[in-house]
Amino acid sequence: MSTAMRIENVGKSYRVWGSEWLRVASWFGLPVRPKEEHWVLRDVSFTIAPGESVGIVGRNGAGKSTLLKMITGTTQPTEGRITRGGRIAAILELGMGFNVELTGRQNAFHSAGLLGYSQQEIESVMPAIEAFAEVGEYFDEPVRTYSSGMQVRVAFAVATAFRPDVLIVDEALSVGDAYFQAKCYKRVQEFTALGTTLILVSHAIGDIVKHCDRVIFIKDGGVFADGTAQEVSNLYLDELFGKKAASLQETVDVVSEGMEGGSEDVFHTRPYYNAAEHRWGQGGARIVDYLIASEGQEFPARIDSGARTSFYVKIAFDRDFDSIVPGFLVKTLEGLFLYGTNSFLASEGRAGIAVKAGEVIVCKFTMPLDLNEANYLVSLGVSSGDPLAELTPLDRRYDSIMLDVSRGMQFWGMMDLKADFELVGASS
Structure with missing residues (x-):
């Protein structure tokens, strides 16, 4: 597999038709025009190599989430082509794919099944999913009783129960607590070390710089910049606080x-x-x-x-x-x-x-x-x-x-937090 993913001249528009007949005619490729047409993305092209860690940044409404939905196949592009390589696991919108009336365990079976795993495979990793999610007895309670953070815990545990070829995370971890975020990113680092491709969407520039080697900046429905994390994060900060x-x-x-x-x-x-x-x-x-x-x-x-x-x-x-x-x-x-x-x-x-x-x-x-x-x-x-x-x-x-x-290492890490040490007791 030479590439994990290839995006070629991809565009997505949302259309309003004057009648259902025109909508049906469009399905068969007949030359009909919509009443209204709004392009969210247009002429988007890039390639992601296996094992790359790629961040995607952009203002709200830039089209980031739409792009990820097309990459995962939950939404089809209006134009262009997407070539995917390997198995993809994605955490997109919070609770996406969960039935709120089912328990966390039932949703885990359902979601893992949609990823293509057999009943036997899912049963073998269910204890690990439950342990990683750490939602306790709520794992067997309806998801409608969950907080947003609990939904993320179960969703991430399911998506990473098996190491995917491509892991996509879209802002979902931002609602989790700091402890669970650190736990998730540790698993992400373990996967990327083994060759998993990471696509991370976040407004937290620190997370993007820390976990991604490359960043794609989406602006005005297209690729505005594609380069190193440091270079593109500076451009994104410029966009946020911008020059006039x-x-x-x-x-x-x-x-x-x-x-x-x-x-x-x-x-x-x-x-x-x-x-x-x-x-x-x-x-x-x-x-x-x-x-x-x-x-x-x-x-x-x-x-x-x-x-x-x-x-x-x-x-x-x-x-x-x-x-x-x-x-x-x-x-x-x-x-x-x-x-x-x-x-x-x-x-x-x-x-x-x-x-x-x-x-x-x-x-x-x-x-x-x-x-x-x-x-x-x-x-x-x-x-x-x-x-x-x-x-x-x-x-x-x-x-x-x-x-x-x-002057060499006087401590571990990058910054000296000036810890003091004292022996406060001893016994023989």
Whole structure:
């Protein structure tokens, strides 16, 4: 099997017909036109290789769920072709396929049967399904008595009772508790390590970056971007908080021209600068320079793990703002968020800073870099508005700085949470 899945020029439209005769005529391919036609997806094409972990992101209504329903075969495409390889297990809409009058056990038999497993095969894994779901005596109660989290527990346990060739999860885990989410993702990781293809739809960018190597961004009914998790997650964040007025390139052009008063952009001349940064924002402010100081040195070649380090950020303003809030974020090279803060959070509720057009300010974030030996990405930002309400991004420079943290492993993992140890008792 060379591909787990191939999507070729797929489209889906929902049609309103003037009469039932016209609807029936359309089934036979006769040249009839619908009264109304709404295209949810159009000209969608991509290929997923066996064993790939692929995330799908997009705003509500972008067509993500419709795409997954076509992939699983519960909805047929209006145009195009979908080629599937191997057995697919999917958790789509909450409780989809469950009969609320049947018990969890009965629904497990029914759902597993629809996946193509025999009665004997299902009976052999039923104890494992019941144990994984952890719903106790409710397993033999009608599903109508279940909470949404309990439905997800049973649905996931059934879908993963046998390792599928392709596992599709669409937001369902978002309603579960943190303990069960961790348990589910552990099973997903076990399956992907054995070659299962994962397709994950989630609005939680952290989950997408952590569990997916590749991300497909659906926008306006088509594939807007298809690339690495880090690259596409930045584009998706841009879409969510987005830039208005000028395009990204227009913003870059304005910054490149420079201004008097120390506001010329000099990022590209600084150590640690990452030319692959992702820059966006609504304008009115520009992050133009930075300085990193640690252990009495400016821009040290490497920063020791745990060293107290200051990040100075210079920001130029083209408009008046009653309240601006600078921000700071650290991520792994894979794009996993490790730590983020802003001027409001880091100064115990300091109010936003008022600035005038033409003004240039320098702010500083200082912290111990309690990170293990590795390379990390730093993102800088400045927003306007009420820190307790909604903030408007003015200039965001994602992944603009690459840090090299050294001195070997002093703890396991990525971050030092400063645990203390003491022996509080002993007996002989």
